[in-house]
Amino acid sequence: MSFLDLAKTRYTAKTYSTDNKISDEKINLLKEIIRLSPSSINSQPWKFTFVTNEKMKEKFAASSYWNGQKINEASNLVIFSVLDNIDIFEKQINEHLNQGSINYYNEFVKVKGENEIKAWLKHQVYLSLGFFLSACAELGIDSTPMEGIKNNEYDDILQLENYKTLFAVAIGYRNTEDSNQPSLTPKSRLQMTEVVQTL
Secondary structure, three states: OOHHHHHHHOOEOOOEOOOOOOOHHHHHHHHHHHHOOOOHHHOOOEEEEEEOOHHHHHHHHOOOHHHHHHHHHOOEEEEEEEEOOHHHHHHHHHHHOOHHHHHHHHHHHHHHOHHHHHHHHHHHHHHHHHHHHHHHHHOOOEEEEEOOOOHHHHHHHHOOOOEEEEEEEEEEOEOOOOOOOOOOOOOOOOOHHHHOOOO
8 A cells, every 4th residue: 555545545443443453573573663763963862661461551541531432442552752851862862872962952943042952852762753654554554642641540550760751642543323424424634725835
């Protein structure tokens, strides 16, 4: 299937089949793909947590407002966290990046101060989200990106040091009766002329 066809058929799942689980092989592929996500200057200020254990999924579902049902039904939950400690981030890039990339960070990002640095770090994690959703579609896996979660409670459950939860993605296989799938509810997007221009 072409990428355009994937874009036309991919959608945000609202209900999942509880009988259909993602294979370990595909989960391992997703882990490798997400590890290879692009980021500005190859900064990689992230951590990705794959949750398969049903008891753990239930804990996160209870801290996810109206998204709890999706998480409980889905095969897996993937949590996207951002590195929240600037000192540790700077140590990481000094150890792993070339001098040109480090210079870019120092000259164009660091000078803006802590709030802007942390906003920039979050942007990198959002880049990985698009990459991940596309990978899921290519592997025939349905997905539901979710910002509607209680981030602080996720942080407590994860007990991550120096990271903060940004959002999560439920993944699995759709319930065949999910009314949100494009075959039942056609995708709605703005017209090309409204969102794309050529200069």
